[in-house]
Amino acid sequence: MYVAVKGGETAIKNAHRLLADRRRGNRSVPALGLEQIVEQLGLAVDRVMAEGSLYDRELAALAIRQARGDMIEAIFLVRAYRTTMPRFGYSRPxxxxxxxxxxxxxxxxxxxxxxxxxxxxFDYTHRLLDPALAGDVSVEEPALREEEKQAMPRVSSILAQEGLIEDDGTMPPGHEPGDITRTPNEHPMERDQRLQALSRGDEGFLLALAYSTQRGYARSHPFVGEIRIGEVEVELDVAELPFPVTLGRVRLTECQMVNQFKGSLKAPPQFTRGYGLVFGQSERKAMAMSLVDRALRASELGEDVVAPAQDEEFVIAHSDNVQATGFVEHLKLPHYVDFQAELDLVRRMRCEYDEREQGQDTTEESREAAE
Amino acid sequence: MKSERAREMELHARRKQAMAVLARAPAEHVHRLWSEAGFEVEARPLRGPETGLVTLRGRMGGGGAAFNVGEATVTRASVRLESGEIGHAYALGRDAEKVHIAAIVDALWQCTERRDAVEARIVAPLAAALDEADAKHEAETAATRVDFFTMVRGED
Known part of the structure; x- marks a missing residue:
């Protein structure tokens, strides 16, 4: 028999009211403005944009405020917002x-x-807490160095000239980039879909996997070929204009990981590569992504798949923190009926177990008596 | 004399450039210049302003096959002037007002007799401000460039 239970409406309403109160905190402390979050907690904003998979600084700041600084909750809010919006198309790469x-x-x-x-x-800072930052200290303007603008070709294009490094990574001609937000994941995936998943994947999870490859679980002998952070222009082809329209600029972090490779049946000795590209300024995430991208190319390069970081289904299926938190956190929602059913089952099993135990005891007693 | 085709390409490039400047420019600056420019114009909205998503693409390895990185909010608008010109605007973000103005500016830009005024009063000042910001940014970044030098060790 299934019995529907209602109730808790008032409790829920009051809980949300309490949440709003605790979020605001002490009213004598000024409320946090979104501009303050965007300007002064910029890397938190970047993480929410990257893993929320939506480039919009103000929305990410709003999400951080609404989530009381809970990053995964903020990422969840941004993902939910995304689903309500129409799509205009795919940008030019x-x-x-x-x-x-x-x-x-x-x-x-x-x-x-x-x-x-x-x-x-943050590199070369001493990682000592700075008591001065507890107050509103005045900050020097940045130093300036006027010089001719220097071109900065990607390191990969420099290395490529020697022929000892593999190329950027291609897909068959006519291949339309896969979109994991439109089609359900099926394994094995193509590298383009994996990169999309990794780009929005949880920083902590990818960091741990990347670390595992360094500690020997699918060692890949990595070097940072290059990390670059900065703004790139985004262009979109639209029907109403005879040229691609410029949408503006976004800040991205790119990591080119270069890995020594002794060769296999499928590929000659050379430097192989892993790639990371992430919204905002997020060097740790881009580096972790590139290490995991390289580890996931094991089959393609003819390496044995022996470690978690090389297991595509394991990595991709568990890299999304919104999915992960949804499934883990749903456990706290009412499971009263499930639990009652299981309780009944365990009671019966225990009964049978006790009866068996009792039966054995009697046999033992009678044997002892006979001796 | 330039061919018809070459002139058209050049015009497209200039319009694309003007639209790019409007897309990148901060909203307050666009508002201010628009109201200062004092163009008398009736523009009927054709579409939007509306906000949606564009999926941003990168290339594996930087220059290889394309893949989807994630979405960005984009706002677009199209307007028609009484004289018939249709203006379009697209910009990252959700600022409907700015994009609406940008669409009118694009429409005005297409009126041959107004183009110079639009360029001079709106596009050029916006572009100058953006270039100045870029130059400052570049100088700040350049100041953090490492100048390696070699230490001479030992005697002789």
């Missing part, structure tokens, strides 16, 4: 080689065209 670079480093070449440009990095 962005050209990261023409990026207005804000940071560009290479761990493989010291001197390369365009040079090593550190940009606004």
């Amino acid at each position: 962005v050209d990261t080689g023409a990026m207005l670079v804000e940071r560009r480093v290479s761990a493989t070449y010291k001197d390369l065209p365009g040079g090593q440009v550190l940009g606004p990095t």
Whole structure:
């Protein structure tokens, strides 16, 4: 028999009212403005955009505020918003080689065209808490260096000239890029679909997997060929105009991982590559993505699939934190009827078990008595 | 004398450039220049302004096969002037007002007799401000470029 249970409406209403109160916190402290979040918590905004898979700084800031700073909740809000919007189309692929670079480093070449440009990095800071930042300290204007604009070709195009590194990665001619938001995932996936999944995947999960490859679970001998952060122009082909229309610029982080490869039956010894491309400034995520991308190319390169990071279905099916949190967190919702059914089942099994135990005891007793 | 085709291509390139400037420019600046420019114009909305999503694409390895990275909010609008010109505008984000103005500016830009005024009063100042911001950004970034030098160690 199934009994529908109602109730809790008032409790839910009051819980949400309490949530609104706790979100606002002490009323004597000024409310946080979205501009403040965009300007001063920019990397949190970037993470919500990347994993929410929606480039819109103000919406991501709103989500962070609404979620009380719970990043996965904020990402969930952004994903939900996305589903309510019409789609205008697919942009032309962005050209990261023409990026207005804000940071560009290479761990493989010291001197390369365009040079090593550190940009606004945490690297080389001492990671000591700065008590001065507890107040509103005045901050110096950035240093300026006026010079001729230098072209910054991607490192991969420099390496390619020696022929010791594989090319950028191609798909068969006429291949239309897969879209995991339109078609259900089927494994094995093509690399383009995997990259889409990784680009919106959970930073923590990808970081842990990337780390596992470094610790020996599918070691890939990686070097950072290049990391670049900056703005690229986005163009869209539209029916009403005879040219692709420029939509504006977005900030992206790109990582070119270069991996020494001793060769296999399928490929000669060379440097192979993993690629990371993420919304906003998110170096850790782009690096992790490129390591995992490379690990997932194991079959293509004729390597044995022996570690979790190489297992496409394991990685892709568990990389989405909105799906993951949905399934884990649903466990807290009422399962009263399920649990009653299981309780009844366990009771019966326990009864049978006890009877069997009792039966054995009696046999043992009678044997002892006979001796 | 340039061929008809070459002139048309050049015109397309200029219009594309003007639209790109409007798309990138901050909303407040577009509003201010639009009201200062004082164009008398009746524009009937044909479509929007409406906000939707465009899926941004990248290329594997930077230059290889395309893949989808994620969506971005985009707002678009189309208007028609009384004289018949149709203007379009697209921009990242959700600023309907700015995109509406941009569509009118695009329509005006297509009126040959108004083009110079539109360029001078709206497009050029916006472009100058954007270029200035880019130049400042580039100089700030360049200041963080590493200048390697070699240390001479030991004697002789």
